[in-house]
Amino acid sequence: MVKILVTGGAGFIGSNFVRYMLDKYPDYEFINLDLLTYCGNLENLSGIEDNPNYTFIKGDICHKSLVHEIMAEMDYVINFAAETHVDRSIEDPEIFIKSNILGTQVLLDAARELGVEKFLQISTDEVYGSLGESGYFREDTPLAANSPYSASKAGADLMVRAYHKTFDLPINITRCSNNYGPYQFPEKLIPLMISNALADEALPVYGDGLNVRDWLHVHDHCRAIDQVLHDGKNGEVYNIGGNNEKKNIDIVKLILKNLGKDESLIKYVKDRPGHDRRYAIDSTKIQTELGWKPKYTFETGIAETIEWYLDNRDWMDKVKSGEYQEYYERMYR
Ligand code: NAD
Ligand code: DAU
Secondary structure: OOEEEEEOOOOHHHHHHHHHHHHHOOOOEEEEEEOOOOOOOHHHHOOOOOOOOEEEEEOOOOOHHHHHHHHOOOOEEEEOOOOOOHHHHHHOOHHHHHHHHHHHHHHHHHHHHHOOOEEEEEEEHHHHOOOOOOOOEOOOOOOOOOOHHHHHHHHHHHHHHHHHHHHOOOEEEEEEOOEEOOOOOOOOHHHHHHHHHHOOOOEEEEOOOOOEEEOEEHHHHHHHHHHHHHHOOOOOEEEEOOOOEEEHHHHHHHHHHHOOOOHHHEEEEOOOOOOOOEOOEOOHHHHHHHOOOOOOOHHHHHHHHHHHHHHOHHHHHHHHHOOHHHHHHHHHO
16 A cells, blocks of 8 residues: 655645545555644545545654654655745744755655655745746746745755755655645635635735736646656656736736626735746646646636635634734734
């Protein structure tokens, strides 16, 4: 039986991934190690708790002895665990260094000592920095991170690379563009705008609203990770993206239109410091070498996603009732 350690599996992408894999591979076994930080949420995994092939362990990827103990039986390690929000990294970078760089190094050490078959690092297109009006991020684009978040992810990527080059650890790194879909914490653009629009609250658009992101449905990201896990060539980096560039303001207007709300809710606010202007992924490598391509069109994906948040208002209300309120006050009022 294949045994896989997933870290950060109670977050947005990790929980979608665990659901997808349990469904697709009923004979694989999964351990989910997650610290349940402000955005880790066991409700993202409701319905699968009793699956005999799934175990949840609450813990920190920085905790060496715990990580060694858990990893002893594992064939594969997939590291989703991270601090992930750019705005929080601007407020307080320290925890980003700890969880994203030190945590990754603790996992790498254990993986090396215990001889895991593959260490898959879930990274981000943000490590490449910002694009002008033209061009795309390729796997050989130099790393040029601009925020403490992306710098910590770039640091982790380099550490993963170093363990491969120095210690022969079998690895892959994936660098994906912006994800959207169910279970995303409402500090991120799409769920935040849906949530505020539903509450008839202002929709805070940073700067001129013309920054561009390349959006991919989270289920397409999960399919790509599955493919890299099984077929990725040892040591390789794979970019993952939907070829779906959108300006922030267009996304916000689309959400308002879908919800039947007025554009007067839009409020332009102070820009994010160091705000990357444009991200766009060239995913030729994963498409040609591994045969992956996205299934969702943005139109279908965003309509389905809005529908999901409408159908899961309890989930949203609970998520917003905790630390979120304080964060929102600090950030936006
Ligand atoms: P998320 O913030 O929703 O979830 C992160 C999870 O990691 C949470 O469950 C949290 O409790 C856990 N965690 C944090 N620190 C931990 C620690 N020290 N030990 C154990 N668990 C810890 O994040 P997400 O959006 O699901 O992103 C998952 C991964 O994918 C991240 O590595 C992120 O950099 C990467 N990524 C995200 C996107 C995106 O658009 N969301 C795009 C590309 C890559
Ligand atoms: O590109 C992949 C990255 O995408 C991931 O690595 C990150 O973990 C993930 O958070 C995301 O980063 P972004 O900074 O692009 O996502 P965010 O949702 O925070 O912002 C998307 C865009 O929307 C960005 O240009 C900032 C803007 N924005 C965001 C918020 C939260 C606003 O205009 N207003 C807002 O309130």
